[in-house]
Amino acid sequence: MAKKPKNKRRDFLQLSTVTLGAVGTAAFIWPFLKSMSPAEDTLAAGSTEVDISAIEEGQSITIKWRGKPVFIKKRTKEEIDAAKMVQASDLRDPQDDADRVQKEEWLVLVGVCTHLGCVPLGQKVSDMKGEYDGWYCPCHGSHYDTSGRIRKGPAPKNLDVPPYSFLNDNTIKIG
């Protein structure tokens, strides 16, 4: 038993050396890992103002915001009604149409499929719009409705609604 205190001291030294070494290594690695995150100028990519006065009812435009496509659609009466008729509880990603728009004729969406990031079709008159008459992703066959909600196919979520505000009746600020 006379040896025990000595062993304890050695254990302590060993443990503290390993711990300090591990902390030091982690502290050294961290800046390298962090350098791979988006840089400050990327984060600062600002907001975009869009003139919407020229968009007719039923028409949709695509603009670029932070490198991604954003769909701005002026919906028709039928499209609004179709979106409102749906019971939110029946959906894969339950959300009421009212929670996805600020003014019900204007639908603003990030045009990126929530499955694997393709841009869904449906912006042009000639495009396939899918079974729910909204958007259809050609990559893996996801169908979105007139509120941009996922209805069929592999995508797990509704199309994102970006942060936006109406500066006046003719201008939307996105971001």
Place this chain on the structure above:
Amino acid sequence: MDKNRKVHQFKNPVLNWIEFRLPIISYFKKEYGDYPMPKNCNYFWSFGALATITLVTMIVSGIFLAMNYTPHTDMAFDSVERIMRDVNYGWLMRYIHSNGAAFFFIIVYIHIVRAMYFGSYKYPRELNWILGVFIFLLMMATSFLGYTLPWGQMSYWGATVITNLFSAIPFIGEGLKTWLLGDYNVGNATLNRFFALHYVLPFVIFGVVGLHVAAVHVHGSNNPDGIDIKTNNDSVNFFPYMLIKDTVAMCAFGVAISAVIFFGPNLMAEVDNYIPADPLVTPAHIVPNWYLAPFYAILRAVPDKLGGVLLMFGAIVILFVLPWLDRSKVRSCNYRPIYKWFMMGFFVNFFALGYVGMLPAEGLYLLIARVGLLYYFGFFFIITPFVGWIEKPSKLPLSISDVYAKNITPNIGGGEKGMPAPAMQKDTNL
């Protein structure tokens, strides 16, 4: 230091001078000169050497391409077109590199088929198999990164789809994806790091290949009969026998790849990749490179994002444990009358998965992909352990020489690829 080390003596004094300080000459003599190869190895055993040659070719052509390539979103596409049109022999470098990647996968797939059919993954070569699966994973990562660099439509959208796979991971997925991309979508930061990683990973592959070769040299190569070397009569020296044989294989390979490089350089390319990347327009069909298509088919066969991603990665990870799923002690499928057919079914199934992976995921194609997915995992989890348990293997020859000793009678049907062994094995199967 071991003072009793016996230094190998050569006639050449320069070699002796080197050998005394670094015994590299005797190492090469042992590993590549006198190294015993089973004498019944057929041309399937040349694909490891072919893969090594191709890796070196890819690294060399890649270094020369990098001298003229610009990893910036505004200039990448144009710099590749400049390589094609203005750089002296740039077109040749690029076609060697792009087709070399495809041939690299052809060779490695044949190499894997060889290892699976003849049971090379079994005791005592399990670690060798694991290292091989690592190389395969690294190759897939490297080819994906490289495919992004020309910055065409397929480059951009392929990169988008594959990096989005990570967003399927619960809680940390989105953050992980952003971290990998260095941006919220595939952009300049992404292109830069993909170039850096595409440059360095082949050297990592080269290192793992070194371990892979070192590991196989410990217990020696497997062979079509799956039995160990017992006497000197069972083997031939690597030099000159296998070197000559590998050289013949290399000539045949050179003819095949040259035919594609010079007469059909875009056979395996996607037309859409000659359109510069456009983040606002997705091509109607995003098609992976054919050599990744079987896994892409698995991804799309599952109607759930996370489930598809898990099964796709699972399809590769499952390979790591194959040596422990297979309970049979008999290595070669030539002596496994039942498993042999399931194994061939697995290869056909993998091919079918790759075929539907290139086509839209709908209707019959989707059904084929789902059946293929079931067989893929069923093969590993049910068939492989179960067949090993119930199957009665055919009688193994006593030794490798024994295979030939009994084969003195006229060789009916002829040996495959000039080797008498397979015809012989048909007899033993009866």
